[in-house]
Amino acid sequence: MNVDLFDFDLPTDRIALRPAAPRDAARMLVLDGDATRDAGVADLPGLLRRGDLLVFNDTRVIPAQLDGRRGDAKIGATLHKREGPRRWRAFVRNARRLRDGDVIDFGNGVSAAAVDREEDGSYALDFAGDEPVELLLERAGHMPLPPYIAGKRPTDERDAADYQTMFAAEPGAVAAPTAALHFTPALMAALAAAGIGHATLTLHVGAGTFLPVKATDTADHRMHAEWGRIDAATADRLNAVRTAGGRVIAVGTTSLRLIESATDADGVIRPFDGDTSIFITPGYRFRGIDGLMSNFHLPRSTLFMLVSALMGRERMQAAYAHAIAKGYRFYSYGDASLLLP
Template structure:
């Protein structure tokens, strides 16, 4: 499979730069794998797609204001992106971070964020990540919340705002740790979730902390040689039990987003049973993959040549998916994180 197999033409004006007026005001492109039908709807119509006994699985990760700005002792400016928390040290907060500065940061470099927070670069790591230890006077998360910025995706060509603090976050977010939102979940409101429950659908959660790897381009022509960045996930016992019971009784598993899909498929046994627990997911799903857990996928529209487009192509078939994307472009759907939604049945 070649990278060019997952390309399509996207007019720049279709890349959503801000959220819709309401979470549930987005459009929904419904794709039926069995028949190949593609239908334009509104997101609020998604409730009609559920049946009693189905399960809806959401990702409860919470986006943190992970983009920080500091100065070196010498005065040079540094941009720091919190990527992943390290095991708790004695007396500080240790993180793997991506950094941007005029010169590479050497071990021992001191960083000053404000009078309450400083840090030291301990060592460089794999994939340009650096191990940084933060030392603060006060609650770390409170300081980060005050001085940090939400790391909006690179295709959103503006600075983050107060509106993004709520809208680039799902209504079910509760576990801090993501540097990007699980964007398929942004469309859901508490009211829609209650309507889905009222149809006899179980709603359960897992956690996958979305990392910056979701935005990194594929740099190999033969996509089979691409290596995914690992992301932490956790699946509660109750979630695994609910999903396994539903599947045994003929219920369908609806995954809200590619993050949920990757977590579920990572934790799936060959026999099709979901295993509770936590770990790292670096699964790379491309056409030819046999899905073990997920029966229906709710997802946003993804970048050309991206690993996420490859995943949905594996789920629905590449030809059908590219035809759906072509229709979405023709009907001027809004694309990417703040864009419209797709339901693949």
């Protein structure tokens, strides 16, 4: 499909620079079948059914943004996928100043050799020393806010908490599963009281989620692989919910993509442990999920293509036009949508 079909006019002041406070005070646009209504995240227990199950991504964002030097050249790196105990694949700024094997000094006793350059311009970074890389990143790295936010203000101490979900447990993501940022212990208690369950899986979100689609046709766009895991007990629980007539509602596109990657042609969700580069566009037949809670995405993005596949492109174009007209806040720190086909 032509990527232009997924374009729309988004005023820059609609991109939220801070999250709502409290988190569950965010607004939520509900598309339920053919109906559309304005609501709030706190209304969620009354919008779902007893027996439904929400699925959260429990990945934890690491301080994956690094600024360093190679000689007199400033070099920036955004880690996006772990390739070994001490090796991370990274998108590099000012990469033209690097040669294979060059060592980048990130300060605070942290350095890495840049090797194995790929066609997309990324390098593998081999971190020096014996300390766990996680400790090195705590010393030298900072929170990798999306460029649409970081370009408007610097990262600060608030982001260290604001950009983690309450479910964050498994370190490895370089971007937050942002739909889950709206949840609080109070909201989870209200959902449980309404008979709505929850489960977790792990997908380590990569920086590729921020990359623009440069191709003119969706068939020519390459997704970067991300590692995920659904254990056998979780797969069994999700299948049991659907067998009993409940709905599996993915919280975030990351949860959705992993569930769909793990679901076979008969609609059975299988245990999963490995990489996925699934790219969902209109025409895709959903097999493992029955709905999605998601933030509002950017024009021409793979994520807007995904929600268009779930609800229909024209429906989502109209819904986003409504959201823009009504002042909804977009992207990582913005408001939410509940999409129930």
